[in-house]
Amino acid sequence: xxxxxxxxxxxxxxxxxxxxxxxxxxxxxxxxxxxxxxxxxxxxxxxxxxxxxxxxxxxxxxxxxxxxxxxxxxxxxxxxxxxxxxxxxxxxxxxxxxxxxxxxxxxxxxxxxxxxxxxxxxxxxxxxxxxxxxxxxxxxxxxxxxxxxxxxxxxxxxxxxxx
Amino acid sequence: xxxxxxxxxxxxxxxxxxxxxxxxxxxxxxxxxxxxxxxxxxxxxxxxxxxxxxxxxxxxxxxxxxxxxxxxxxxxxxxxxxxxxxxxxxxxxxxxxxxxxxxxxxxxxxxxxxxxxxxxxxxxxxxxxxxxxxxxxxxxxxxxxxxxxxxxxxxxxxxxxxxxxxxxxxxxxxxxxxxxxxxxxxxxxxxxxxxxxxxxxxxxxxxxxxxxxxxxxxxxxxxxxxxxxxxxxxxxxxxxxxxxxxxxxxxxxxxxxxxxxxxxxxxxxxxxxxxxxxxxxxxxxxxxxxxxxxxxxxxxxxxxxxxxxxxxxxxxxxxxxxxxxxxxxxxxxxxxxxxxxxxxxxxxxxxxxxxxxxxxxxxxxxxxxxxxxxxxxxxxxxxxxxxxxxxxxxxxxxxxxxxxxxxxxxxxxxxxxxxxxxxxxxxxxxxxxxxxxxxxxxxxxxxxxxxxxxxxxxxxxxxxxxxxxxxxxxxxxxxxxxxxxxxxxxxxxxxxxxxxxxxxxxxxxxxxxxxxxxxxx
Numbered sequence: 001x002x003x004x005x006x007x008x009x010x011x012x013x014x015x016x017x018x019x020x021x022x023x024x025x026x027x028x029x030x031x032x033x034x035x036x037x038x039x040x041x042x043x044x045x046x047x048x049x050x051x052x053x054x055x056x057x058x059x060x061x062x063x064x065x066x067x068x069x070x071x072x073x074x075x076x077x078x079x080x081x082x083x084x085x086x087x088x089x090x091x092x093x094x095x096x097x098x099x100x101x102x103x104x105x106x107x108x109x110x111x112x113x114x115x116x117x118x119x120x121x122x123x124x125x126x127x128x129x130x131x132x133x134x135x136x137x138x139x140x141x142x143x144x145x146x147x148x149x150x151x152x153x154x155x156x157x158x159x160x161x162x163x
Numbered sequence: 164x165x166x167x168x169x170x171x172x173x174x175x176x177x178x179x180x181x182x183x184x185x186x187x188x189x190x191x192x193x194x195x196x197x198x199x200x201x202x203x204x205x206x207x208x209x210x211x212x213x214x215x216x217x218x219x220x221x222x223x224x225x226x227x228x229x230x231x232x233x234x235x236x237x238x239x240x241x242x243x244x245x246x247x248x249x250x251x252x253x254x255x256x257x258x259x260x261x262x263x264x265x266x267x268x269x270x271x272x273x274x275x276x277x278x279x280x281x282x283x284x285x286x287x288x289x290x291x292x293x294x295x296x297x298x299x300x301x302x303x304x305x306x307x308x309x310x311x312x313x314x315x316x317x318x319x320x321x322x323x324x325x326x327x328x329x330x331x332x333x334x335x336x337x338x339x340x341x342x343x344x345x346x347x348x349x350x351x352x353x354x355x356x357x358x359x360x361x362x363x364x365x366x367x368x369x370x371x372x373x374x375x376x377x378x379x380x381x382x383x384x385x386x387x388x389x390x391x392x393x394x395x396x397x398x399x400x401x402x403x404x405x406x407x408x409x410x411x412x413x414x415x416x417x418x419x420x421x422x423x424x425x426x427x428x429x430x431x432x433x434x435x436x437x438x439x440x441x442x443x444x445x446x447x448x449x450x451x452x453x454x455x456x457x458x459x460x461x462x463x464x465x466x467x468x469x470x471x472x473x474x475x476x477x478x479x480x481x482x483x484x485x486x487x488x489x490x491x492x493x494x495x496x497x498x499x500x501x502x503x504x505x506x507x508x509x510x511x512x513x514x515x516x517x518x519x520x521x522x523x524x525x526x527x528x529x530x531x532x533x534x535x536x537x538x539x540x541x542x543x544x545x546x547x548x549x550x551x552x553x554x555x556x557x558x559x560x561x562x563x564x565x566x567x568x569x570x571x572x573x574x575x576x577x578x579x580x581x582x583x584x585x586x587x588x589x590x591x592x593x594x595x596x597x598x599x600x601x602x603x604x605x606x607x608x609x610x611x612x613x614x615x616x617x618x619x620x621x622x623x624x625x626x627x628x629x630x631x632x633x634x635x636x637x638x639x640x641x642x643x644x645x646x647x648x649x650x651x652x653x654x655x656x657x658x659x660x661x662x663x664x665x666x667x668x669x670x671x672x673x674x675x676x677x678x679x680x681x682x683x684x
Contacts, residue, residue, distance in 0.1 A: 006170055007209045007216045007225040011232050013174035014205050018182065018198060025179050029186030049375070053334065056299035057306065081292070084285070086198055086236060088182060089189055091292065109299050118374040121474065125371055135189050 018086050026088020027143060034140035037133055047119065048141050052154045054114040058106050062162035067100050069160055076107070076152040080143070090143050095155050108155050112142050166212045173208055177201050195237045202232055203248050210252065217256045223266070226252075230270050234277035238285075242274020304485050307331055307338070308492065315492070321500040322360070328493040329362040332469060338485055340469040340478075341370055344405055344447075346418065347457075347465035347497070354412050356422070356465065358405035363472065365401050366448060370473025404446050410439055417454060422463040427455045427483055443468070453478045455486055457494035464494055513587040515565055516572035524586035524594055528648045531584070531598050532641055541643070543605030545595040546655040547612075547636040550667040551628050552591035558626040567621050567632060574619060578612050593634075594655075602640050602672055609636045609670040617668060633668035635659060637676075644673045 038044060059065070081092040093110040117138055123129045129137070141147055181201045185194040206229055209216060216222040226249055233241035246267065253263050311331045318324060325345055332343040342363025349355040364370035412419050416439040417428060431451050433440045443449040452470040456463040467490050471478060511523035519527070528544070535542045549555070549571065556564040568591065575585045575593060584596040595612075597605050613636055621632040637658025645651035654673040661679065662671040 005221055005225075006167065006213060007206065008221065008228060010170060010174040010205045010209055011202065011225065011228055013171060014178050014202055015232055015235075017175050017178040021179050021182060025182040026186045029183030032183070033187050051374075056303050058299075058302060061306075083191060083288070084195075087191060087194055088186060089191070089194075092295070109295065111296060111299065116374070118371060122371045122375060125367065132188075136187065139186075139189060 022086065022088050023080075030088075030136070030140050030143060034137055037129070037137060041123065041128055043119075045141065045144065045146065048117055048137065049119055050141060050147070051116040051118070052151070054110065054116055055151065055155065055158075056109045056111070057155075057158065058108060059159060061158040063159050068097065068156075070100055071097055071156065073149075073152055073156060076156060077104070078148045078152065089139065093142070093148065093151065095152060097159075107159060108151075110151060112138070115142050117141060170208060170212055174205055177204060195241070199233055199237045199241050199244065202229070202236065203245065206249070215252060215256050217252055217258075226266075227269070227273060230273050231277050234274050234281055238281045239274050239278025242278055243271065246270040246274060300485070304338075304488070308488055311489070311492065315496050319500050319503040321497065321504055324493075324496045324500045325360045326362070328489065328496065329360060332467070332486065332489055333362050338469075338482065338489065340482075340486075341471040341473040341476075342447075342469065344468045345457075345465060345493075346408075346410075346468065348412070348422070348463070349409075350501070356410045356412055356418055358408035359465075361401045361405040362398060363401065365404075367473050367475075374473065401447075408442060408446065410442075414438065416440070418466050421454050421456050421466050425456045425458055425461075425463055427453065427487065429453045429478055429480060429483060431477075448472065450475075451478060453483050453486065455483065455490045457490055457497065459494045459498045464498060467493065513572075516569050516587050518572045518576060518593075519584060519586040521586065521588055524584065524588060524596070525648070527584045527586075528596055528651070531596050532648050532651070535598065535641055540599050541601050542641045543597040543600045543602065544639045544641070544651050544655040545597065545605065545609050545612075545636055546588070546639075546652075546659040547593045547595070547609075547634045548659055548663065549591040550633045550635055550663075555621075555624075555627060555632065559623045563622055570619070570621060571616060571632075571634070574615050575612060578615055579608070602638065602643070602674065605638050605640065606670060606672060609638055612636070613668065613670055629668065635662035635667050636670040637662050637673070638670065639673045 059068075075098045077096045077098060079094040079096060080090045081094060083089055083091050091112050093112075094106060095108045095110070097105045097107045099105050115138060120129065120134050120137055124131070124134045178198070178201060181197050185197055188194060188197075216225055229249065230242050230245050233245035235241075237244070249270075250263075250267065253266055258266070311327060314327050315324060318327070329343045329345060332338050333340050340363075342361065344361035344363075345359045346356045347359050349357055364373055410416065410418055412422060416437045417430065417434075418439045420426070421428060430440060430453070433444045433450065435441060440449075443452065449470050449472070452468050454466050454468050457465045457467060467486070469478070469486065511519055513520045531542055534540070549567070552564065552567075555567060568587070571593070572585070572587065575595065579585055579595060579597070582598060586594045586596075588594045597608060600608070613634055616634050617631060619632075624631045627633075637655050637660070639645055639651045639653075639655030639658060641651050644654045658671045658673040658676050661676040662669050665671060
């Protein structure tokens with residue numbers, strides 16, 4: 001095989017791998033570094049309490065739309081907003097509801113730069129972590145499925161029950 | 164064959180490793196450099212394993228593909244860097260200078276075009292992100308305004324209204340300011356701006372701790388308002404400071420300007436010559452703040468001061484714009500609450516003296532007797548009357564008589580406890596309900612009031628038959644003398660008449676009156 005052909009294959013393989021493995025390996029990497037950091041500061045993921053106060057609802061809470069009451073947690077879908085095609089960093093979470101009529105309705109947005117994790121702010125203030133650690137831990141928490149599940153539970157509750 | 168497998172493996176494994184490394188660093192540019200370097204490593208390894216790729220048309224095309232891939236990863240800069248890296252390959256391929264220049268020009272042209280397209284896409288994504296955020300913020304503000312309006316409709320109590328407004332301004336669900344303080348123009352002195360209420364921490368540590376608790380308990384806006392009621396104790400220190408702050412509005416400082424011009428100011432650096440700013444800096448450790456007027460019907464009734472003491476986030480004009488509808492809503496709610504209070508006061512207070520009227524007295528007496536029954540406690544009722552008040556009015560005129568009534572009311576209020584109920588019973592008669600006292604304490608209080616009145620100077624008091632303005636007081640005790648409110652009123656009244664008939668300017672218990680009847684019979 002000609003080296004020039006292989007270069008074309010190599011470039012395509014490289015770009016395809018970046019696109020295909022972006023989410024999965026970015027999460028692995030983030031988890032690896034974040035867990036090490038958490039261990040070092042003596043915390044667990046569950047200790048990183050966050051607030052729901054920065055969920056931006058795009059429907060009334062509670063909504064008068066009865067269809068929301070029929071929705072289970074599985075009917076809510078989290079879509080991760082990415083800054084670029086090649087980077088795994090999430091900048092926001094968009095939560096959609098799969099309505100009974102098949103329509104996918106945007107229910108809420110959670111921007112990452114306003115995602116409040118007060119315990120990390122306190123640690124940053126007391127120099128227990130630096131700015132880079134802070135951002136890494138917020139990113140880890142923000143991209144974790146447990147966080148997404150909690151956000152969905154809160155959104156479902158607010159949309160159906162109100163406060 | 165082994166080399167091909169090795170090359171393909173590297174093309175697969177290298178991006179995976181770089182993706183994992185990039186997760187450690189969240190800077191987009193640094194990560195773009197990282198991914199570009201990976202692409203160049205693939206090119207270099209291809210060169211080392213298989214030799215120069217440019218000796219065929221596909222080889223040249225692969226270089227162009229490399230440039231395009233680089234610009235996709237890093238824009239024009241990526242294309243230029245890759246062009247520089249592959250320049251030696253063109254030289255070693257024994258191209259002539261003209262051919263090298265020709266290819267290089269094309270590389271740069273493609274980098275430029277592709278880079279422009281890349282940046283257009285990126286700009287588009289960024290503008291969509293910005294638009295999303297802007298719209299989300301607007302939606303949030305409208306939602307908070309709606310929620311606050313709904314909560315405000317549930318109360319007309321001024322303190323509660325103020326607390327709701329400040330909670331909305333400081334809560335994360337609301338406008339996210341760390342601290343908010345409300346100053347209102349005095350009702351009695353329009354030249355004075357006084358601190359009313361504040362919500363927020365005194366320092367950064369306290370702010371972080373409060374915020375941590377809010378996150379832990381997952382408190383929403385309504386919950387936040389409820390929590391603020393419980394937090395009143397912890398905010399007591401802040402409110403003690405605030406309620407001692409007052410500023411004269413005839414002196415020039417920032418609050419005067421805000422009220423006069425009805426304008427908002429964003430103070431980023433404290434002015435040492437400004438009294439308002441200096442006081443806030445000294446008392447509340449403020450370093451920067453925004454101050455907005457509270458306007459109702461074109462008139463400023465106070466100011467709202469906000470700052471970010473905990474997270475030190477800069478106050479932007481955008482965030483002040485969000486604050487303005489709240490300030491307007493707040494001003495209206497405050498005005499309504501004040502009017503309601505005034506209306507309530509008018510219903511239960513005496514117009515002339517400002518103390519409670521007879522209607523309130525009757526309701527209070529019933530309530531207090533019920534409480535006393537429940538708690539098996541006692542209470543005293545003091546009935547008092549100004550001696551020779553008709554003579555005072557005849558000699559000095561009714562306006563002077565009114566002034567005397569006001570002066571007496573003030574003495575009564577100043578010499579009773581907070582939970583005692585001081586009322587004007589009618590004309591020159593006054594009544595005081597003293598919960599939780601027995602006859603000896605009630606007598607001591609009545610005697611103290613009597614002597615204070617006798618010692619006070621009333622205008623033209625020399626014209627009175629006994630040379631000064633005095634009162635007579637009768638005391639009835641529940642449950643010793645009476646078992647109902649009506650009975651208690653009667654016995655206190657009888658004691659008062661006994662005091663009058665005993666020479667005036669004295670205090671008589673109902674038991675003394677009974678004793679006198681026994682003696683005479």
